[in-house]
Amino acid sequence: MPLNEQLVRDALSTVEDPDLRKDLVTLGMVQGIDLGPGRVTVRIELTTPACPMKDRIRTDIEGAIRAAAQSAGDGPPEITVDFSADVRRPNEKVRDRGTPLPQVRHVIAVGAGKGGVGKSTIAVNLAVGLARAGARAGVLDGDIFGPSLPTMLGLDTIPGQVEGNMLLPFEVHGIRAMTIGKLVEPDKALIWRGPMAHSAFRQLATQTEWGELDYLIIDLPPGTGDVPLTMAQLLPLSGAVVVCTPQRVALDDARRAIRMFQQLGIDLLGIVENMSSYVDDSGREHDLFGRGGAELLAQEMHVPFLGAVPLVPALRINSDLGTPLKNWTGGPLTEALDGMVRQLAAQVSIASMQGRFVQPTLSVH
Numbered sequence: 001m002p003l004n005e006q007l008v009r010d011a012l013s014t015v016e017d018p019d020l021r022k023d024l025v026t027l028g029m030v031q032g033i034d035l036g037p038g039r040v041t042v043r044i045e046l047t048t049p050a051c052p053m054k055d056r057i058r059t060d061i062e063g064a065i066r067a068a069a070q071s072a073g074d075g076p077p078e079i080t081v082d083f084s085a086d087v088r089r090p091n092e093k094v095r096d097r098g099t100p101l102p103q104v105r106h107v108i109a110v111g112a113g114k115g116g117v118g119k120s121t122i123a124v125n126l127a128v129g130l131a132r133a134g135a136r137a138g139v140l141d142g143d144i145f146g147p148s149l150p151t152m153l154g155l156d157t158i159p160g161q162v163e164g165n166m167l168l169p170f171e172v173h174g175i176r177a178m179t180i181g182k183l184v185e186p187d188k189a190l191i192w193r194g195p196m197a198h199s200a201f202r203q204l205a206t207q208t209e210w211g212e213l214d215y216l217i218i219d220l221p222p223g224t225g226d227v228p229l230t231m232a233q234l235l236p237l238s239g240a241v242v243v244c245t246p247q248r249v250a251l252d253d254a255r256r257a258i259r260m261f262q263q264l265g266i267d268l269l270g271i272v273e274n275m276s277s278y279v280d281d282s283g284r285e286h287d288l289f290g291r292g293g294a295e296l297l298a299q300e301m302h303v304p305f306l307g308a309v310p311l312v313p314a315l316r317i318n319s320d321l322g323t324p325l326k327n328w329t330g331g332p333l334t335e336a337l338d339g340m341v342r343q344l345a346a347q348v349s350i351a352s353m354q355g356r357f358v359q360p361t362l363s364v365h
């Protein structure tokens with residue numbers, strides 16, 4: 001088979017941007033492929049016109065295309081690599097292109113520097129809290145490698161439904177939800193590599209019949225991997241929330257997560273301090289991890305502080321049983337969750353009035 005566009009694209013997917021350590025196709029840098037007799041032209045969009053790695057990328061592209069031509073049985077083609085540059089970050093570009101989810105008003109990502117800090121718990125309770133406050137809210141389990149929503153929302157016994165080629169979201173506790181955990185065997189997703197996680201996220205987000213939503217909360221995998229990049233390239237986000245616990249080591253991880261969102265061009269709506277203090281069954285508070293650290297981090301990084309959620313046995317139990325509405329039976333937990341929800345809604349409104357995610361912004365590094 002002679003060299004064709006797909007073979008060239010496959011070849012480009014083996015070429016990595018040396019700085020970003022991801023391939024050119026995943027990074028969305030391939031803007032065009034043009035083939036003629038004995039020649040190939042590729043158009044590559046860099047993130048800066050002053051890219052110091054340009055020559056290296058060119059050499060790698062030429063090598064990959066030559067190898068592809070050889071395995072296709074063609075002679076060595078004449079290769080032209082045209083570079084252009086777009087200094088906007090991934091999520092800023094998407095805002096120009098428009099959204100694949102026109103019925104969803106605000107997409108909000110919830111991330112964390114590392115696992116186990118309560119990111120999924122906060123994501124679920126933000127969605128439920130927004131719904132209780134009168135909004136139409138949904139939650140998407142973007143934690144492709146370790147989905148928690150089936151348990152936290154009690155979806156285990158509810159069958160998934162499909163209409164045409166669209167998935168119908170689960171309608172539970174006043175919200176709509178979708179999770180990979182109900183679509184594939186739990187152990188399978190763990191071994192997925194970048195490209196599979198990329199397409200799994202894309203399908204979950206765009207092939208779910210969300211209907212009209214005011215807020216769609218996305219529970220991201222912990223850390224800084226492929227899924228946040230995929231999300232940033234696909235959906236215009238209103239912003240991101242970072243969840244962390246108050247210990248010093250946890251704050252360093254949170255700082256990394258904040259930087260990741262900034263690099264992707266996603267606004268930070270705020271930081272939540274989870275497991276801030278321990279509230280025992282008699283309602284007494286104990287500081288276990290040194291509360292207040294996240295608020296200081298928020299100040300240092302000029303990010304709003306959305307509130308502190310205490311470590312309460314009831315929150316863990318209600319998560320394990322899939323009964324989040326029981327978190328709203330009054331007391332310190334209910335107050336903390338409602339405070340966090342109010343702050344988030346306020347920050348989204350502020351961002352929206354400032355038009356931060358409506359107009360593309362140019363940033364030059």
Ligand code: ADP
Binds near residue numbers: 118
């Ligand atoms: P992550 O998504 O960051 O990995 P999870 O949301 O799955 O973390 O939470 C990890 C565990 O901690 C879960 O068992 C959850 O129920 C529990 N948990 C999270 N936040 C709290 C809290 N504030 N109080 C009590 N248990 C909590």
